[in-house]
Amino acid sequence: MSLNIVNLSKQINQQATLAALNFEIQPGQIVGIIGRNGVGKTTLFRTINGQYLPDDGQVLVDGQVVVTQPELRQQLSFVDPQATFFKTATAKQIAWFYQATYPKFDQAKFDRLMTRYQLPVDRKLRHFSKGMFGLFTIILSVSTAAPYLFLDEPLDGLDVIIRKNVLSILIDEVANGNRAIMIASHNLSELEGIIDRAIMLKDGHIIHDYQLETMRAQARKLQLVYREKQIPALLREHGRIVSVSGRVIVVVFEDFTPALQAALAATEPVFQEALPLSLTDLFMANLTDEHDYDLLS
Numbered sequence: 095m096s097l098n099i100v101n102l103s104k105q106i107n108q109q110a111t112l113a114a115l116n117f118e119i120q121p122g123q124i125v126g127i128i129g130r131n132g133v134g135k136t137t138l139f140r141t142i143n144g145q146y147l148p149d150d151g152q153v154l155v156d157g158q159v160v161v162t163q164p165e166l167r168q169q170l171s172f173v174d175p176q177a178t179f180f181k182t183a184t185a186k187q188i189a190w191f192y193q194a195t196y197p198k199f200d201q202a203k204f205d206r207l208m209t210r211y212q213l214p215v216d217r218k219l220r221h222f223s224k225g226m227f228g229l230f231t232i233i234l235s236v237s238t239a240a241p242y243l244f245l246d247e248p249l250d251g252l253d254v255i256i257r258k259n260v261l262s263i264l265i266d267e268v269a270n271g272n273r274a275i276m277i278a279s280h281n282l283s284e285l286e287g288i289i290d291r292a293i294m295l296k297d298g299h300i301i302h303d304y305q306l307e308t309m310r311a312q313a314r315k316l317q318l319v320y321r322e323k324q325i326p327a328l329l330r331e332h333g334r335i336v337s338v339s340g341r342v343i344v345v346v347f348e349d350f351t352p353a354l355q356a357a358l359a360a361t362e363p364v365f366q367e368a369l370p371l372s373l374t375d376l377f378m379a380n381l382t383d384e385h386d387y388d389l390l391s
């Protein structure tokens with residue numbers, strides 16, 4: 095089983111928001127989609143799920159083209175949190191609608207989760223709080239039995255206790271290896287705790303597709319102090335500078351080889367310390383523009 099995104103392209107406002115994206119998702123994975131505001135994460139989910147027609151490229155489920163075989167949409171579930179069309183319906187009515195759309199909709203699971211999280215099934219969604227609505231979209235999504243789930247900012251508006259519960263629901267969902275979940279989120283620290291892989295978008299392209307375990311083994315975040323205020327060229331050539339504070343430089347090296355280690359020693363830092371590397375560091379290292387922070391002052 096697999097979901098393949100092949101040369102997927104979509105222009106929004108004459109901008110190549112998605113420019114020939116290629117990747118594959120397999121059940122058992124939780125994949126984070128990360129990138130700055132407006133980069134196209136929601137557009138990607140909408141295009142994969144058929145809300146937007148792609149300008150080019152294909153979405154394939156088990157090698158079959160989704161756009162020409164609409165029944166394959168049952169394999170995909172994306173509850174768009176920005177969709178307002180069903181806000182006048184009650185939670186129970188939405189579940190009926192989903193049963194019609196997803197023949198394998200798991201009503202017992204839906205009822206169990208709604209009860210567990212004390213969400214009123216007879217209340218109209220427009221009367222749900224932001225957090226209740228967010229939780230509802232997750233419950234709806236996991237109840238579809240679709241193997242590929244897409245969640246857009248699923249933790250937004252949820253209190254810390256519910257967030258932890260939601261994360262454990264999601265981990266349980268992929269544990270048996272039958273489902274994959276793609277999550278677009280700016281909650282990087284919480285995302286990092288559950289994802290296996292992070293796809294980083296910039297300027298319409300995938301600029302990194304990290305397997306987090308491999309990345310953690312290969313990358314280093316170092317705090318370095320030099321005698322002079324000048325930043326050695328090696329740091330910019332092989333690393334990404336995260337911050338500069340006086341003579342203290344924090345730099346991320348994504349591929350920290352023994353040769354690089356030796357070259358770094360030759361720059362003669364007066365102090366060097368390895369710091370824990372997080373997804374936030376990778377985000378900042380790759381996506382911070384120089385005009386965002388005056389790194390070089």
Ligand SMILES: Nc1ncnc2c1ncn2[C@@H]1O[C@H](COP(=O)(O)OP(=O)(O)OP(=O)(O)O)[C@@H](O)[C@H]1O
Pocket residue numbers: 106107111129130131132133134135136137138
């Ligand atoms: N319905 C729309 N009409 C016009 N422009 C849109 C529409 N939806 C998105 N865009 C534009 O498409 C681009 C991508 O937006 P998108 O919502 O996919 O980004 P995102 O990565 O999900 O952002 P965020 O992190 O802020 O949620 C942005 O430039 C946005 O302004």
